[in-house]
Amino acid sequence: MNSQRELLAALDLGSTMTRVLVAEVLETGGESTLLRYAGFGEAPSEGWRKGNIADLDQVTHSVASAVEQAAKSAGAQIESVVAGVGGAQIQGLTSRVGWTLSQRSREVTRDDIRQLLEAARNIPLQKDRELLHLVPQEFVLDTQEDIHDPMGMKGMHLEAKVHLITTSTSASQHVVSAVNKAGVLVETLVWEALAAGEALLTPEERELGALVAVVGNSSCEIVAYRRDGLCASASMPIGGNHFTGDIAVGLHTALADAEVIKRNFGSISPSWSHSGATFEVPGVGNRPSRFVRRGALNEILDPRAHELFDFMQEELRRFGAENSLGGGVVFTGGGAKLHGICDFAEKFFHAPVRIGLPARIEGMPDLLESPEYATLTGLLLYGQRIRRLRNPRPRPLASRWKTLLGRTIQESVR
Ligand SMILES: Nc1ncnc2c1ncn2[C@@H]1O[C@H](COP(=O)(O)OP(=O)(O)OP(=O)(O)O)[C@@H](O)[C@H]1O
Ligand SMILES: [Mg+2]
Incomplete structure (x- = not known):
């Protein structure tokens, strides 16, 4: 590895997947820099319960595997990361x-x-x-x-x-401990929805008023902007796994089968028109499988979607931001892939809605062009800005590592 190569790595500790994205920071003259894709790694997350770290060793193991994969793919050692935090403690x-x-x-x-x-x-x-x-x-x-x-x-x-x-001190300490135990420093700790919000919205959307919702597995996190400033932020304890759980209970099937059914046949689109078509539901235990109407699945998912959207609306109201969505709504995170979410949200918020794909990182593989990777690119861009604020002129890699702190550093984003 070229020792002058400046690398930046982002870690997204999700409750289903632990992901690491590495980019090379290239100077493009003056103060401006460009991020070029260098590597990626992901590992299934272990040790999480309801969006909280329940087993530090298991989480450490997931972090270590994702970091190892990303390091191999980048052809460099990863010594520090910009780590995302989230969940209901926010x-x-x-x-x-x-x-x-x-x-x-x-x-x-x-x-x-x-x-x-x-x-x-x-x-x-x-x-x-x-x-x-x-x-x-x-x-x-x-x-x-x-x-x-x-x-x-x-x-x-x-x-x-x-x-x-704000977040719970113990929750953020657990994240830092898991990362440190995996042999990596935390360069900056960032709330994942803030990183996504900063990366996904255009200045025009922020000016007009816009909402970004990161729908993960165990939680949904929102940030709203108005007149180019952050005006609301909240975390709700509802995510993709609640939809899956409802299918498992409603159709009497295993969680793993419910997950497949949700992805293949589930929809919350109000104008959905295949309600008569049927799909197969594997039975639990030795029970035979059955065929169920897709309309019945729609009926299971709909109340959960209403609950989630009512929650979001309530939080926007708490900050007086419920009527400031002229710039629209952006959904991201793996849960944003639920079919019909944009149709549902357009009717609910009476605003234009789109899916937020990862911000452009030069040379990033097409495989990562999916909403579950958007937080990672947001973390990279955020981390790059913080690094430049702290170190206006880049110093050689070796001396920089020594100044890194393995703790939370509070920053203003302006
Ligand atoms: N095609 C799909 N349709 C519906 N839901 C999907 C689809 N693909 C993924 N999901 C859901 O996305 C969720 C995972 O999203 P993501 O990878 O963003 O979560 P995470 O970051 O691991 O979790 P969290 O941030 O809540 O800790 C799961 O609940 C999964 O069911
Ligand atoms: Mg997540």
Whole structure:
């Protein structure tokens, strides 16, 4: 391996699959860089229960196998990763912090803004919660609201409206431990939905107001943007496995068969028109298989879809973002492959809906052009931005590794 080659690796710890994507960071002149595909590895996830780590050794084993595969495919050692975290422990909230600049009007400096955001970072959290991301939404200078960047403007009192994304300290420590035990450092810990949201939406969509929903196996995570700023974030404990479970119970079949049935015949499309056609359902135990109408499957999946979408709507309402979807809705994650999800969502949200495919990484194989890999590319792009913020000018690989911290580092994305 060429020792000057700068690599960046992303790790998506899902409850069904553990995935690693490696890219080479290429300088393209000035501050701009380009990511070129270098390698990929994935391993079935073991040791998860309801979206939480239940067995650290098993999770470590999955991480080690995915990392090993990715390293082999990239032809390089993977020493650190940008690790995604998710699940029902994630919580989003908005808050305000204020700062008196002076008794007389004066110019706002970069330092004032930094101190204000530092104060926001220290907003007290509940026990066992830690800040994962702090995203400034807008500034208020005296009576003027909606300021994007107050630097250079004059006033006496500066306030910031911020969006905080927090997680359970123990959950994030378990992720870091599993990765470290696999012999890898955590370069940055990122909420997977934030990484996906940043990578999948265009600036126009963010400006108009848009929602990104990452539908995984055990949870669904949402981020919403309005006027180019993050305005809502939430995690819901419903994912693809709940649809599968409903099929298993409703059709009296094994979970593995229910999963195949869901993928091959399931749909939540309201305008679906094959309800009379039948498919075979393997029996459990020694019972014979039966033929069931596809319409019956639709009837099983529909209430779960309504439950999930009602949850999303409720969360958007909590942040006052339910009427801000002019830029549409993007579904990603493996659960977004459920047939009819776009039709269902269009009727539900009265907004245009699309599936979010992975962001373009030069040379990435076509096989990875599927929504379950979108988080990985989001993590890479996010990690690249954070690396540049910390290290404006790239240093040789060896010295950089020494500065990496195997712990959560809170960053603002702006
Ligand atoms: N063709 C398909 N139709 C419907 N659902 C699908 C399809 N393919 C995959 N899924 C569902 O996608 C889910 C897995 O998605 P993904 O790989 O994003 O999850 P994960 O990252 O491992 O889980 P999580 O993020 O919740 O921990 C499973 O529930 C699976 O049933
Ligand atoms: Mg996932």
